[in-house]
Amino acid sequence: xxGDGAGHLQxxxxxxxxxxxxSDLGLKERPSSRPGPRVKGVxxxxxxxxxxxxxxxxxxxxxxxxxxxxxHILEVAELFDLDEEEYRQLHLLALGSLPPHPRKPETGVxxxxxxxxxxxxxxxxxxxxxxxxxxxLVVWNRPFARLFNSxxxxxxxxxxxxxxxxxxxxxxxxLLDWESSWAPxxxxxxHGVATQNPNNAKLAQLMERVRQxxxxxxxxxxxxxxxxxxxxxxxxxxxPDQGRGKALMVSAHPSSALHARLIVVLFTPDPLxxxxxxxxxxxxxxxxx
Numbered sequence: 001x002x003g004d005g006a007g008h009l010q011x012x013x014x015x016x017x018x019x020x021x022x023s024d025l026g027l028k029e030r031p032s033s034r035p036g037p038r039v040k041g042v043x044x045x046x047x048x049x050x051x052x053x054x055x056x057x058x059x060x061x062x063x064x065x066x067x068x069x070x071x072h073i074l075e076v077a078e079l080f081d082l083d084e085e086e087y088r089q090l091h092l093l094a095l096g097s098l099p100p101h102p103r104k105p106e107t108g109v110x111x112x113x114x115x116x117x118x119x120x121x122x123x124x125x126x127x128x129x130x131x132x133x134x135x136x137l138v139v140w141n142r143p144f145a146r147l148f149n150s151x152x153x154x155x156x157x158x159x160x161x162x163x164x165x166x167x168x169x170x171x172x173x174x175l176l177d178w179e180s181s182w183a184p185x186x187x188x189x190x191h192g193v194a195t196q197n198p199n200n201a202k203l204a205q206l207m208e209r210v211r212q213x214x215x216x217x218x219x220x221x222x223x224x225x226x227x228x229x230x231x232x233x234x235x236x237x238x239x240p241d242q243g244r245g246k247a248l249m250v251s252a253h254p255s256s257a258l259h260a261r262l263i264v265v266l267f268t269p270d271p272l273x274x275x276x277x278x279x280x281x282x283x284x285x286x287x288x289x
Contacts, residue, residue, distance in 0.1 A: 027042070106200075108259040109200075134206075165190075177235075196259070247267050
């Protein structure tokens with residue numbers, strides 16, 4: 001219903017109409033000889049017709065005099081071909097909340113600023129990499145490549161989620177205490193992102209593989225805890241060059257790619273054990289007095 005945001009919504013929707021010519025939506029342009037005031041862009045009734053809405057429905061949306069739901073806002077976003085940020089803005093103005101799902105299933109898969117993120121990760125001395133919404137590897141730095149080269153990989157895995165969940169090398173050697181420290185939060189994060197992107201085929205495929213694999217299925221069915229990101233997590237890790245240690249995960253998200261993630265791994269080797277003294281070793285003298 002109408003409220004503090006009604007004027008902002010009306011202004012936003014009007015700007016969308018005024019910036020859209022009838023011909024952009026497959027309609028005939030109004031003849032210049034048409035009597036009456038000149039109208040920029042498409043009219044409210046033309047929008048109603050194109051959306052298949054009843055008379056004055058779009059006007060009610062602009063003025064917020066009726067209750068609307070996400071499907072209505074999505075229809076408007078698709079009509080005006082809004083990008084994800086514009087769609088989120090429209091949904092927030094109209095309904096007071098962010099949309100539950102992205103408008104397009106490929107959202108977060110293509111990262112517009114990819115070349116700039118390569119410079120970002122190259123500037124990191126620690127392990128650093130960027131994955132898209134599907135956990136496909138986008139860019140990475142030398143310490144990350146070195147980690148996998150030392151494990152026998154010619155190139156890093158194409159998809160980090162697949163590797164972390166299903167690689168026996170990851171389960172048995174690299175991601176220490178995999179079943180307790182790694183698998184539950186990873187599965188929870190995958191479940192959350194897949195739920196928010198129900199039309200993404202790759203994420204659906206990953207979830208299906210989770211259900212087909214006996215080990216991941218058992219862990220997943222034991223209960224999915226609330227988990228959004230690994231930022232600040234400390235997990236045990238085996239580094240082939242440095243041995244066992246602790247991996248502190250630091251994460252961030254590119255603003256231009258929803259659910260893409262930058263991960264920096266701050267690895268600290270475990271301290272070496274104190275040498276044990278054998279019974280045959282002489283005890284050093286402390287001095288004679």
